[in-house]
Amino acid sequence: MLETTKPPAEILKALETAPNIYLVLSPGLYILTASDLYLKATKSTRKAIVGKHIFEAFPANPDLPDADGVQNINASLQEVLRTKKPHYMRIQRYDVPDISNPGKFIQRYWDPSHTPVLDDSGNISYIIQLAANVTDKVLTEQALEKSRLQEQESLAHVKELNEALVSANNQLRQTQGNLHILNAGLEEIVHSRTKELAISEAKFKSLIMQNPIAMQVYRGDDMTFEINNDAMLQFLGKTAEINGKTLFEGVPEIMGQPIVDSLYHVYHTGEQLDITAMPVMIHRNGHDEHGYYNVSYRALYYDSKITGVLGIAIDVTAQVIARQALEESEEKLKVAIATGRMGTWSIELDTKQITMSDFVKDLLGIPADEPATVEKIMQAIDLEYHSDINNALKDAADNHQACDIEYAIRNLQTNEQKWVRATGRVFPGLYGKSAQFTGMFIDITEQKKDEQRKNDFIGMVSHELKTPLTSLKAYLQVLEIKAQKNDDTFVMNALGKSNNQVNKMTTMINGFLNVSRLESGKIHISIQRFDMAGLFKEVEDESIATIANHKVVFSPVDELFVNADRDKIGQVINNLISNAVKYSPQGSTIHVACQVADKCARVCVKDEGMGISAKDIDKLFDRYYRVNNNTNISGFGIGLYLSAEIINRHKGKIWAKSEIGKGSTFCFSIPFN
Ligand code: ADP
Numbered sequence: 204m205l206e207t208t209k210p211p212a213e214i215l216k217a218l219e220t221a222p223n224i225y226l227v228l229s230p231g232l233y234i235l236t237a238s239d240l241y242l243k244a245t246k247s248t249r250k251a252i253v254g255k256h257i258f259e260a261f262p263a264n265p266d267l268p269d270a271d272g273v274q275n276i277n278a279s280l281q282e283v284l285r286t287k288k289p290h291y292m293r294i295q296r297y298d299v300p301d302i303s304n305p306g307k308f309i310q311r312y313w314d315p316s317h318t319p320v321l322d323d324s325g326n327i328s329y330i331i332q333l334a335a336n337v338t339d340k341v342l343t344e345q346a347l348e349k350s351r352l353q354e355q356e357s358l359a360h361v362k363e364l365n366e367a368l369v370s371a372n373n374q375l376r377q378t379q380g381n382l383h384i385l386n387a388g389l390e391e392i393v394h395s396r397t398k399e400l401a402i403s404e405a406k407f408k409s410l411i412m413q414n415p416i417a418m419q420v421y422r423g424d425d426m427t428f429e430i431n432n433d434a435m436l437q438f439l440g441k442t443a444e445i446n447g448k449t450l451f452e453g454v455p456e457i458m459g460q461p462i463v464d465s466l467y468h469v470y471h472t473g474e475q476l477d478i479t480a481m482p483v484m485i486h487r488n489g490h491d492e493h494g495y496y497n498v499s500y501r502a503l504y505y506d507s508k509i510t511g512v513l514g515i516a517i518d519v520t521a522q523v524i525a526r527q528a529l530e531e532s533e534e535k536l537k538v539a540i541a542t543g544r545m546g547t548w549s550i551e552l553d554t555k556q557i558t559m560s561d562f563v564k565d566l567l568g569i570p571a572d573e574p575a576t577v578e579k580i581m582q583a584i585d586l587e588y589h590s591d592i593n594n595a596l597k598d599a600a601d602n603h604q605a606c607d608i609e610y611a612i613r614n615l616q617t618n619e620q621k622w623v624r625a626t627g628r629v630f631p632g633l634y635g636k637s638a639q640f641t642g643m644f645i646d647i648t649e650q651k652k653d654e655q656r657k658n659d660f661i662g663m664v665s666h667e668l669k670t671p672l673t674s675l676k677a678y679l680q681v682l683e684i685k686a687q688k689n690d691d692t693f694v695m696n697a698l699g700k701s702n703n704q705v706n707k708m709t710t711m712i713n714g715f716l717n718v719s720r721l722e723s724g725k726i727h728i729s730i731q732r733f734d735m736a737g738l739f740k741e742v743e744d745e746s747i748a749t750i751a752n753h754k755v756v757f758s759p760v761d762e763l764f765v766n767a768d769r770d771k772i773g774q775v776i777n778n779l780i781s782n783a784v785k786y787s788p789q790g791s792t793i794h795v796a797c798q799v800a801d802k803c804a805r806v807c808v809k810d811e812g813m814g815i816s817a818k819d820i821d822k823l824f825d826r827y828y829r830v831n832n833n834t835n836i837s838g839f840g841i842g843l844y845l846s847a848e849i850i851n852r853h854k855g856k857i858w859a860k861s862e863i864g865k866g867s868t869f870c871f872s873i874p875f876n
Contacts, residue, residue: 226332232257232280235329244336245299246309257332264298264308272297272313279317280330287327289318294337312338417518420503422511426450426466429511438496438516440487456486462498469500470512476500480523495523544646548575552600552629553637563644566623568615585611599640603629609647622651654722662719665712672712676705703749714841718826721848728768728852735763735797735804742776742795752789755780758796765804766876767853775846775857779808779869782843785836787812787866803855803872810868815861823859846871 224244227235234252242248245261252260257280263273272295279290292315298308315334319327408430411418417435421428428446436443445453450463457463462483469476480495496516503511546562557575567583569575584592588610598604605628612621627642679702686694720726743757765772776795783793787810794809815823815830822828824847829840843857850857853873861867 224334224336226257226334228257228280228330228332230284230327230330232330234260240336241334244311244338246302247299251302261297261299266308267296267298276315279315280332283317283319283330284327287319287321287325289316291316310338311336411513417516419514419516420511421450421466421470421514422503424470426470426512428453435514435516438485438518440485440492454485456484456491460484465498466500466512466514469502470509473502473504473509475502480519494518494520496520546644547641548625548627548644549639549641550596551637551639559644566614566621566644566646567612568617579615583612583615585613587611596640599627599629603631603638605629606642609651621646621648623647658719658722661715662723665716665719668712669709669716672705672709676702676709679705706749711839714839714845717845718841721845726848726852728771728849730766731769732764732766733769735765735806736760738769738773738776739795739797742773742780745777746780746795750780750784753784753787754790754792756792756794758794758798760797763797763799763804764875765873767873768849771849772853772873775849775871776806776808778842778846779806779871782869783808783810783812783867785838786810800872803874805870805872807868807870809866811866814863814865815859815867816863820859820861824857 224241225238226241227237229235233254233256236253237245237247237249242252245252247260258273258277261273272292275292275295276297279292282288282290294312294314297311297313297315299311301307301309313334314337315332318331318333320329320331322328411420411430412432414432415434417438418430418432419428419435420430427449431439431441431443431446436445439445439454441453450466451458460483462478462481465476465478465481468474476499478498481498482493483496483498484491484493486492495518497519498517499515501513502509503513541562544562546560546564546566548557548559548563550557555577557577557580559575561571564571564573564575567575567580569579569583573579581589581592588608591608592610595604595606595608599606605626607624607626609622609624612623613619614621624645624647625642626645627640630639630641679698683695683698683702686698717726739757739760743755746755746757780793780795787793791811793811795806796809797804797806799805813832819830823830824843825840826844827840828844829838847857850871850873855871855873857869857871859867859869
């Protein structure tokens with residue numbers, strides 16, 4: 204190595220401990236000495252580097268062919284050697300070998316300055332390389348730069364991101380815009396749904412409000428009234444002010460009543476509830492009113508949750524009270540039926556199924572646990588009434604005719620004879636049921652026996668009276684002959700009147716006798732063929748002889764043969780004429796006519812009398828029936844009854860037409876054969 208001048212040792216020593224990093228190089232660029240800090244910074248020792256060429260001691264890092272600052276430092280040193288002027292360098296990377304790791308370098312950055320120290324002759328004695336290890340600074344700077352770059356990068360990234368964000372934002376905005384539109388649409392939809400809802404709710408409300416049936420809507424756990432329509436408010440005896448109040452606030456009297464449980468039951472379970480005749484007490488018109496209501500409750504849902512209850516009420520108080528009254532009267536009727544020896548029966552006209560109360564079964568002798576059949580019933584009824592009963596049944600089925608018939612039965616168990624009265628009428632089949640022929644069955648055995656006894660008595664008395672009356676009449680006739688001989692006009696007159704009275708009495712007694720005979724079935728119809736014209740002539744003669752105060756006009760009658768009981772038909776015509784006389788004013792005219800109609804001989808007696816009201820007409824032919832307003836005219840109400848019985852036994856018809864104050868016409872007709 205070429206050694207030139209060397210700095211004095213004491214300076215070198217001093218420099219070694221200097222707080223700077225420096226190297227002292229010979230003009231041949233050999234290392235003369237290094238400071239401690241230099242050694243520390245280069246991780247080397249004085250021994251390892253002093254005396255060595257700078258680039259031998261600190262060779263270039265082969266891994267950094269271009270980046271390493273060796274070239275630049277050499278150029279700077281050459282510049283100093285040439286110019287002998289200091290040269291300052293920018294920060295250089297100049298890696299130093301890693302002593303502990305041969306072949307490897309430690310990254311180092313330096314900012315070297317090369318200052319020549321000249322000797323007296325102006326030649327370079329040595330070069331001091333002052334350097335600062337700026338590695339940390341550079342690395343920091345680099346890190347900073349990196350971070351700056353990173354920052355920039357990240358900024359760029361952020362920018363990018365921002366841009367992305369912006370575009371995303373734009374997209375978002377667009378999306379938002381779309382969303383907005385969508386939302387608007389949705390809102391529109393929702394709105395329109397709401398509208399629909401609102402419309403349907405409005406419809407729902409108006410439906411309730413306008414409904415004539417009492418309706419209400421409750422909402423929520425405390426049953427707040429949402430709607431009560433007018434009809435409901437009327438039921439509740441409240442005003443619309445209760446809408447918005449809870450049930451107990453609005454209708455406090457309802458508390459504790461069973462209807463509340465029903466309402467809550469529907470609210471909690473969603474079950475549909477229809478209650479018939481629910482008793483409800485409402486404070487109405489200033490007092491507690493008890494009523495009966497048919498109530499329907501339906502749960503109201505929103506989002507499949509129960510939110511309320513719709514209530515409908517129909518006031519059935521009147522019906523319930525009427526039904527209760529009916530049940531009461533039915534009960535009373537049952538008692539009356541039981542004590543009145545009556546029973547009930549009914550026949551379904553379609554199926555002929557018979558139901559009858561135990562009393563009827565007992566009367567007929569049908570065991571209570573056995574069904575009643577038509578055959579069994581007919582078996583119990585006396586044969587002679589079978590056709591009457593069949594006719595009545597047929598009439599009921601075909602013409603819905605009511606019936607009221609009496610007949611004799613024989614108990615199927617005891618063979619005891621009984622008399623019964625069966626009344627009934629057809630009830631149309633309602634609600635898909637078949638029509639029913641329903642009625643009462645009355646045990647009239649005792650009544651019949653009483654009547655029988657009475658008839659027997661009347662018959663007996665009439666019979667007993669007839670004998671003295673016949674002899675009285677005979678005596679009167681003898682006396683009349685005597686008076687005629689004596690030409691005693693007064694006695695003749697008196698006897699004539701007495702004779703009339705006896706005749707009247709005879710007619711009366713005959714009437715009673717006939718009734719009694721009729722009742723006991725002893726009346727006998729003897730049919731014969733005769734000419735009605737002949738009978739008419741006889742009746743006319745008799746009338747002329749006996750009726751003085753009325754004008755009786757007989758229409759001419761052609762020959763008209765009939766098969767009938769001549770006496771009894773004559774008796775009927777006489778009865779009708781004597782009634783016409785009795786019930787019409789003196790001097791009025793009575794028309795009697797006989798003509799042919801519908802293969803029958805029809806006889807009519809027309810008067811100009813007081814007339815008969817419509818309500819009495821049908822009853823005139825009943826036994827002992829007399830119209831109330833004729834109490835001043837004597838009679839027993841048996842004449843028309845007997846006439847009707849006689850005509851019926853001829854299979855004929857008898858009827859009356861009349862109007863109060865305008866006279867009456869009584870007619871009968873009997874078939875020719
Ligand atoms: P009686 O004449 O004895 O009362 P009837 O059986 O003959 O009984 O008549 C029944 C009732 O019918 C009479 O009481 C009378 O009220 C009414 N009646 C009968 N014929 C006539 C008539 N021609 N005009 C008005 N009423 C009559």
